[in-house]
Amino acid sequence: MSTLRPSSGRGPSQVNFPAEPGNHVLDAALRPSEWDDYVGQKQIKANVRISIDAAKKRGGMPEHILFYGPPGVGKTTLAHLVATTLGSPLKSTSGVAIERASDLAAILTNLEPSTVLFIDEIHRLSHKIEELLYPALESGHLDIILGKGPSARTVELALPPFTLVGATTRAAEISGPLRSRFGGGTYQLDFYSDEDLRDIIARSAKLLGLEAPADVIEHIAVRSRATPRVANALLKRVRDFSEVHERPLSVALADEACELFGIDAFGLTKDDRRYLEMLLASFRGGPAGINALAAALHEDPDTIEHVYEPFLLRLGLIERTSSGRVLTAKGREYLQG
Numbered sequence: 001m002s003t004l005r006p007s008s009g010r011g012p013s014q015v016n017f018p019a020e021p022g023n024h025v026l027d028a029a030l031r032p033s034e035w036d037d038y039v040g041q042k043q044i045k046a047n048v049r050i051s052i053d054a055a056k057k058r059g060g061m062p063e064h065i066l067f068y069g070p071p072g073v074g075k076t077t078l079a080h081l082v083a084t085t086l087g088s089p090l091k092s093t094s095g096v097a098i099e100r101a102s103d104l105a106a107i108l109t110n111l112e113p114s115t116v117l118f119i120d121e122i123h124r125l126s127h128k129i130e131e132l133l134y135p136a137l138e139s140g141h142l143d144i145i146l147g148k149g150p151s152a153r154t155v156e157l158a159l160p161p162f163t164l165v166g167a168t169t170r171a172a173e174i175s176g177p178l179r180s181r182f183g184g185g186t187y188q189l190d191f192y193s194d195e196d197l198r199d200i201i202a203r204s205a206k207l208l209g210l211e212a213p214a215d216v217i218e219h220i221a222v223r224s225r226a227t228p229r230v231a232n233a234l235l236k237r238v239r240d241f242s243e244v245h246e247r248p249l250s251v252a253l254a255d256e257a258c259e260l261f262g263i264d265a266f267g268l269t270k271d272d273r274r275y276l277e278m279l280l281a282s283f284r285g286g287p288a289g290i291n292a293l294a295a296a297l298h299e300d301p302d303t304i305e306h307v308y309e310p311f312l313l314r315l316g317l318i319e320r321t322s323s324g325r326v327l328t329a330k331g332r333e334y335l336q337g
């Protein structure tokens with residue numbers, strides 16, 4: 001375990017390591033475009049591919065699909081793979097972008113036949129938009145209301161066949177009725193094993209034209225928060241470090257780079273440590289309410305809950321209880337170094 005250096009707030013050396021969505025240029029460059037390159041998540045891959053193959057045999061479109069899981073674990077990548085495998089156009093949008101009924105109507109009525117409609121952050125759809133979406137998902141039509149008052153009437157507009165692929169980091173925020181429209185096509189993506197991360201890093205290194213020794217790949221894998229996006233971003237940072245210092249990739253160099261970035265042997269960042277330290281120092285190890293904790297850290301409660309905490313929970317350093325967040329014995333041990 002690396003030594004624990006107390007950090008207070010966001011100093012100039014504060015590293016906001018990309019556990020968060022972002023780094024889209026790198027995402028696009030390294031995004032697998034074939035199933036064989038999509039590492040891990042075996043069961044999900046097998047299930048999705050079966051429903052695609054069955055649909056192709058029938059000459060139709062597969063059932064609607066929902067992917068959920070932490071940021072950077074491959075949800076968007078899967079949506080792209082679904083469209084590619086079907087040979088379908090992909091129309092990407094987001095729950096935030098569909099504000100009004102007319103936004104959704106415009107999207108749906110302009111779909112080319114057999115499109116994969118990808119709605120990212122699908123939990124952000126309003127109740128009103130969801131209701132409009134239901135008939136489109138169930139029976140392929142849109143209910144349009146013409147006129148106002150007593151003379152108003154509903155017209156059914158038939159839509160071209162399409163498959164909705166929804167993605168979210170917040171499955172709990174998706175309404176029951178919307179969730180039920182995905183039926184059996186709901187998949188939870190999990191964090192990745194070190195072995196899978198090694199494969200992902202090795203592939204990315206090749207694509208970036210890097211000679212990465214196995215021990216360097218291993219070093220990066222265990223510091224990647226069990227997340228492919230973080231693995232790729234960390235690899236790229238280590239590469240930059242090696243270029244700037246004109247030194248070949250080695251474990252010693254990767255270690256120095258991680259030290260400089262504030263990433264420890266567990267993949268925890270300064271922000272993670274600040275969270276754990278705050279929980280211990282200001283809340284005596286908890287239970288601490290999320291809002292109180294967020295205020296103390298000057299962070300957004302959403303970011304804390306959906307970006308930082310999932311990995312801290314996975315490592316068993318904290319627990320979420322009904323009365324708040326609690327530092328576990330393992331968490332205390334970690335802080336003691």
Ligand SMILES: Nc1ncnc2c1ncn2[C@@H]1O[C@H](COP(=O)(O)OP(=O)(O)OP(=O)(O)O)[C@@H](O)[C@H]1O
Pocket residue numbers: 020021022026027028030031032037038039040041069070071072073074075076077078167168169200228229232
């Ligand atoms: N299973 C995988 N195999 C190989 N690379 C992967 C895999 N999953 C993700 N990646 C890599 O990680 C990057 C981020 O993945 P992606 O954008 O699909 O994550 P996401 O789950 O949609 O994240 P977010 O919740 O932030 O939208 C991809 O561009 C790809 O390079």
Ligand SMILES: [Mg+2]
Pocket residue numbers: 075076077120167
């Ligand atoms: Mg995504």
